[in-house]
Amino acid sequence: xxxxxxxxxxxxxxxxxxGGDVVQLRARGRETTYLVSHPELxxxxxxxxxxxxxxxxxxxxxxxxxxDGLLTAEGDVHRRQRRMIQPEFHRxxxxxxxxxxxxLTARRVARWTDGQAVDIHEEMAALTLAIAGSTLxxxxxxxxSAEIAEALDETFTTFMRTFYLPFxxxxxxxxxxxxxxxxxxxxxxxxxxDRLIAERRANPGDQADLLSLLLRIRDxxxxxxxxxxxxxxxxxxxxxxxxxxxxxxxxxxSWWLLATHPEVADRVAAEAAALGNRPxxxxxxxxxxxxxxxxxESMRLYPPAWAVARRSLGPCEIGxxxxxxxxxxVMSQWVVHRDAxxxxxxxxFIPQRWRxxxxxxxxxxYFPFGGGARMCIGEHFAWLEGVLVLASITRDWRMSVAPGAxxxxxxxxxLRPRGGIPVTLHRRS
Numbered sequence: 001x002x003x004x005x006x007x008x009x010x011x012x013x014x015x016x017x018x019g020g021d022v023v024q025l026r027a028r029g030r031e032t033t034y035l036v037s038h039p040e041l042x043x044x045x046x047x048x049x050x051x052x053x054x055x056x057x058x059x060x061x062x063x064x065x066x067x068d069g070l071l072t073a074e075g076d077v078h079r080r081q082r083r084m085i086q087p088e089f090h091r092x093x094x095x096x097x098x099x100x101x102x103x104l105t106a107r108r109v110a111r112w113t114d115g116q117a118v119d120i121h122e123e124m125a126a127l128t129l130a131i132a133g134s135t136l137x138x139x140x141x142x143x144x145s146a147e148i149a150e151a152l153d154e155t156f157t158t159f160m161r162t163f164y165l166p167f168x169x170x171x172x173x174x175x176x177x178x179x180x181x182x183x184x185x186x187x188x189x190x191x192x193x194d195r196l197i198a199e200r201r202a203n204p205g206d207q208a209d210l211l212s213l214l215l216r217i218r219d220x221x222x223x224x225x226x227x228x229x230x231x232x233x234x235x236x237x238x239x240x241x242x243x244x245x246x247x248x249x250x251x252x253x254s255w256w257l258l259a260t261h262p263e264v265a266d267r268v269a270a271e272a273a274a275l276g277n278r279p280x281x282x283x284x285x286x287x288x289x290x291x292x293x294x295x296x297e298s299m300r301l302y303p304p305a306w307a308v309a310r311r312s313l314g315p316c317e318i319g320x321x322x323x324x325x326x327x328x329x330v331m332s333q334w335v336v337h338r339d340a341x342x343x344x345x346x347x348x349f350i351p352q353r354w355r356x357x358x359x360x361x362x363x364x365x366y367f368p369f370g371g372g373a374r375m376c377i378g379e380h381f382a383w384l385e386g387v388l389v390l391a392s393i394t395r396d397w398r399m400s401v402a403p404g405a406x407x408x409x410x411x412x413x414x415l416r417p418r419g420g421i422p423v424t425l426h427r428r429s
Contacts, residue, residue, distance in 0.1 A: 022319045033328045034321070037339070039362035041319045042331045045310055046364070046372035053310035053329065055374075062413070064172070065159055065186070068231065069238030070377060079373070080222060081231065086377060088213045094381050096208060097135045098282030101385050104130045105392045106279065112397065114427040119420035120259075120399065121252035124389075128244040128251070129153070131385060136239060137196060138209035148192045152240055154185035193233050201229075211236060239378070246304035247382050249414050251389055253302035254295055256407055256421050257349050259399040264351060268294060269428060272395035280392050282384060291391045292383070293351040299368040301349060303333035306415040308370055334415070336365060399423040 021038035036042055045053060054074055063072040070081055087093070108127045112118070129149040137148075158181055159172075172179050200207075200215055214232045219225055227235070258265040271290045272280070285292075309330045316323050323329065338346045342365035343353075369376035376382070401423055410418035 022321045024321075031326075031328055032324070033330055034318070034323060035335070036318060036329055036331050037335050038319065039336060039342070039364035042336070042364040042367065043362075043371070044318060045329055045331060046308070046367075046370065046374070049316060050372045050374075052313050052316050054313060055310065065155065066238050066241065067234035069234040071238045071242055072234075080219060081227070081235070082373070082377065083221060084217050084219050084227070085214070085235065088210070088217065089377050089381065091380050094384060095282035097131075097381070098285075098384060098388060099279075100134045101131050101388050102279045102281070102392055104134060105389050109393055109397065112425050112427075114425065116425045118423060118425060120255045120423045121248070121417050121420045124251040124255070125244070125248040127389065128248040128385070132240050132244040134209075135381075136210045136236060136243075138207050138211070148189060148240070149244075151185045151189035151192065152237075155182060155189055156241060156245070158182035158185070189237070190233065193236055194229075197229050197232055197236075210239060242376075243378055243381065245414055247385055249302070249304040249416055250295065250299055250382070250386055252417055252421055253304075253415075254298040254386070254390060255399055255423065256401075256417070257298055257301070258294065258394065259401045259423050261349055262398065262400070264290075264294065264349075265394055265398055268390065268394045269398070272391040280388050282388070284391075285384060285387055288387050288391045289355075290351065291387045291394070293354040295383070295386045295390060296354045297349060297351045300337045300343070300366060301347075302409070302415055303337055303368045304414050305368065305370065305376075306334045306411055307332040308367075331367075333368060334411075336367070339365070342366075396428055398426045398428055400426060 021036065021041060023035040023037070025033040025035060036045060055072065066072050068077055068081075070078065070085065073081060105127060108123065108130070129152075133149055158178055172182055196211060197215070200211055204212065204215065206212075211232070214227060214235055217226060258268065268291050271288060275284055275287060280288075307330055309328055312323050312325055312327045312329060314325045318329070337343065340346050342358075342361050364371060369379045369382070405422070407421050408418045410416045
């Protein structure tokens with residue numbers, strides 16, 4: 001059933017959800033799927049009754065690529081790894097990466113020229129890959145990071161072509177040209193990561209990049225051991241993929257909204273300019289509230305992770321509906337983020353709605369990073385990166401789109417712009 005849904009624009013889900021807060025979806029020859037669209041019922045699945053659910057089909061298949069990283073691991077394995085890694089993602093640790101985020105942004109835009117036409121989604125994908133590589137592996141292996149990024153992009157592109165096909169796993173194992181490309185790029189990717197892990201094991205030093213931290217952490221509340229090389233590799237691939245793909249999409253959609261609302265872009269530019277011409281830092285985050293509101297509103301309208309799925313381990317009840325064991329329960333950010341019950345004028349871009357959020361709005365009326373034990377561990381990293389990139393670029397550049405131009409959504413694992421987002425760059429005086 002999800003295959004059919006995913007081949008349609010996400011707006012199709014909004015139409016389906018109007019039938020109720022729990023909608024049963026059926027397709028001949030396929031499993032029954034339940035679309036849950038009320039924030040309190042979503043809380044039941046992700047938080048209150050989370051132990052009765054495991055990850056959905058998308059993450060099950062992603063394990064082929066990501067192994068047992070935080071995104072795909074289950075049960076005790078997930079809890080142990082989350083317990084060990086969580087402290088490294090606290091705000092005070094993540095803030096140290098702000099300088100690299102801003103420096104790499106400046107390096108990227110230094111290639112731009114006034115009046116140049118670019119695909120801003122492509123630009124943001126390249127930028128967030130560079131940031132992920134720097135924070136994961138350190139500036140001293142920038143060339144290695146670029147090779148890993150290229151291999152990762154090849155692997156992910158091929159993987160996505162088969163991801164939602166019923167026998168996608170089988171297709172990847174057949175001697176097809178696309179399958180050969182997938183395994184060739186995967187082998188290249190894994191070999192590079194293996195080499196970096198071996199080198200860092202041999203010469204640990206005192207680096208502060210995430211790879212070094214993953215190699216140093218210990219399960220102080222459990223067995224006292226660290227992560228194996230395979231576990232480190234799985235986490236590196238997970239952080240690299242999830243840490244760049246979702247942020248690239250969030251930034252690309254933000255630029256689309258700012259390009260089509262130039263008055264908002266001018267206010268974001270003025271906010272950043274008030275801090276001076278120096279490079280921004282993590283300490284400036286609190287002084288950039290409008291940039292944060294733009295990013296929040298962008299992720300409301302175009303959530304990078306547009307749906308979350310869980311599979312029931314046993315029979316349960318959701319909103320008065322009996323859910324059988326092994327049923328697929330889907331919760332769509334696209335649907336809930338555009339529900340007029342929680343969001344007045346839901347389809348309009350109104351960053352100011354975040355200045356004084358409605359006190360009676362349920363928590364899970366907005367969940368771009370998921371929720372519960374599987375909530376995205378890199379949430380603060382994403383907020384910091386998104387705000388610093390938006391503010392740094394908007395201070396010096398504005399973007400325009402051709403009259404009448406439109407961009408459509410492409411719902412894969414993440415919500416990408418179909419065919420990219422073409423904009424024209426204009427240097428601010």
